[in-house]
Amino acid sequence: MTKRFADLHLHSTLSDSTFTPKEVIERAKKAELSAVAITDHDCVDAIEPALKIAKSHNIELIPAVELSSESGEDEVHILGYFIDWQDKWLLDNLEKMQICRIERVKKMAEKLKNHGIDIDIDEIFKLSGCGSVGRLHIAQIMLKGGFVSDIKEAFRKYIGNNAPCYVSKFKLSPKEAIKIVHRAGGISILAHPVVLKGERILYDMINDGINGIEVYHPDHSQADAIYFLKFATRHKLLVTGGSDCHGLGKERILIGSIKIPYELVDRLKDAVKRRY
Ligand code: AMP
Ligand code: FE
Numbered sequence: 001m002t003k004r005f006a007d008l009h010l011h012s013t014l015s016d017s018t019f020t021p022k023e024v025i026e027r028a029k030k031a032e033l034s035a036v037a038i039t040d041h042d043c044v045d046a047i048e049p050a051l052k053i054a055k056s057h058n059i060e061l062i063p064a065v066e067l068s069s070e071s072g073e074d075e076v077h078i079l080g081y082f083i084d085w086q087d088k089w090l091l092d093n094l095e096k097m098q099i100c101r102i103e104r105v106k107k108m109a110e111k112l113k114n115h116g117i118d119i120d121i122d123e124i125f126k127l128s129g130c131g132s133v134g135r136l137h138i139a140q141i142m143l144k145g146g147f148v149s150d151i152k153e154a155f156r157k158y159i160g161n162n163a164p165c166y167v168s169k170f171k172l173s174p175k176e177a178i179k180i181v182h183r184a185g186g187i188s189i190l191a192h193p194v195v196l197k198g199e200r201i202l203y204d205m206i207n208d209g210i211n212g213i214e215v216y217h218p219d220h221s222q223a224d225a226i227y228f229l230k231f232a233t234r235h236k237l238l239v240t241g242g243s244d245c246h247g248l249g250k251e252r253i254l255i256g257s258i259k260i261p262y263e264l265v266d267r268l269k270d271a272v273k274r275r276y
């Protein structure tokens with residue numbers, strides 16, 4: 001049998017990618033992936049349209065989400081896999097997060113204005129469309145307006161976590177995010193751990209009940225991946241990976257750059273079964 005591969009970290013236009021759910025699936029087909037997860041930030045609205053298209057392309061779509069949380073200075077992203085994406089309580093929580101995001105973007109636009117960057121707020125909302133609005137949309141409008149020469153500059157100078165126009169999101173702790181995933185029947189995975197400062201937070205996540213960590217990610221060097229794989233093995237954590245493709249949102253199309261063996265999806269499924 002030919003070897004099968006998966007990409008468990010993809011975004012769509014329902015958060016901050018430029019690819020529609022349909023385009024994500026079509027790109028996945030081209031990249032010869034057998035299974036994918038659309039992990040939009042605080043949003044599951046891509047799942048329903050993607051499921052139908054995935055079926056017709058013979059691709060397995062794993063219902064998923066990427067939740068934003070905060071721990072001190074760290075922004076901690078929690079991935080949830082095999083969630084019940086129609087769960088009322090989950091949807092209520094996501095709706096609250098999306099409303100907070102709208103207010104936050106308005107506040108950031110105000111701050112940017114005070115820094116001489118006059119961008120049209122309606123343009124940001126027009127670009128983001130349905131689902132979650134966020135900093136990548138702001139950065140794209142800044143780029144379009146000629147205020148920065150690339151997306152990275154927008155984050156470095158203005159809207160990155162320690163930059164002057166940054167506004168934090170809703171106050172959700174990683175523990176609460178993990179709880180949301182588990183209550184929706186899902187498996188919780190710590191996304192791109194390389195962005196976190198130090199090993200202590202990894203132990204905090206274990207104490208908070210995290211099920212696994214994302215080992216394979218474009219921001220991870222080979223040494224990072226080896227380190228996180230060892231950490232996962234030592235602490236009996238599940239292992240996942242994905243390209244974190246945002247279409248052209250981050251100026252480089254990443255789908256196909258990270259392909260993990262399908263056996264890692266089987267391990268996730270075993271974990272779901274063990275839970276019931
Ligand atoms: P938000 O959810 O609104 O806080 O925005 C988070 C999005 O911004 C995610 O897609 C991040 O990957 C992206 N992001 C954060 N920092 C940077 C950066 N320095 N350069 C490019 N994208 C970034
Ligand atoms: Fe994103």
Ligand code: FE
Pocket residue numbers: 066077191192
């Ligand atoms: Fe993330």
Ligand code: ZN
Pocket residue numbers: 009011039066244
């Ligand atoms: Zn992501």
